[in-house]
Amino acid sequence: MKNFDALFAELSEKALTRPEGSGTVRELDAGVHAIGKKIVEEAAEVWMAAEYQSDTETAEEISQLLYHLQVLMLAKGLTPTDIYRHL
Numbered sequence: 802m803k804n805f806d807a808l809f810a811e812l813s814e815k816a817l818t819r820p821e822g823s824g825t826v827r828e829l830d831a832g833v834h835a836i837g838k839k840i841v842e843e844a845a846e847v848w849m850a851a852e853y854q855s856d857t858e859t860a861e862e863i864s865q866l867l868y869h870l871q872v873l874m875l876a877k878g879l880t881p882t883d884i885y886r887h888l
């Protein structure tokens with residue numbers, strides 16, 4: 802099962818090699834403003850799922866939010882260590 806660090810390593814590789822059809826590459830090319838909008842959208846979906854949907858659907862929305870946060874980290878050159886030091 803994939804965890805936060807494994808996903809980050811995968812996305813870092815995608816950013817470097819830029820494989821065709823990668824949504825991550827597409828999102829990185831769209832820039833911080835577009836990624837930020839996606840984060841806000843996914844955060845709202847997490848909130849709505851938590852209030853009105855199942856735990857499974859909520860977990861899925863949270864995974865999507867984590868994904869988009871990681872894309873923003875890549876866009877800003879931040880690593881998980883940069884985040885962990887604030888936890």
Ligand SMILES: N=c1c2ncn([C@@H]3O[C@H](COP(=O)(O)OP(=O)(O)OP(=O)(O)O)[C@@H](O)[C@H]3O)c2ncn1[C@@H]1O[C@H](COP(=O)(O)O)[C@@H](O)[C@H]1O
Nearest residue numbers: 808811812815822823824825826843846864865866868869
């Ligand atoms: N974990 C994710 C992941 N979570 C969310 N998303 C993206 O976030 C979108 C989810 O948004 P919604 O469900 O709200 O759907 P939507 O608004 O209709 O989506 P869009 O129209 O915005 O694409 C999906 O369409 C994906 O584009 C993800 N995209 C990729 N990954 C993983 O990231 C890795 C690299 O992916 P690629 O760069 O695409 O190869 C792979 O392991 C993927 O499994």
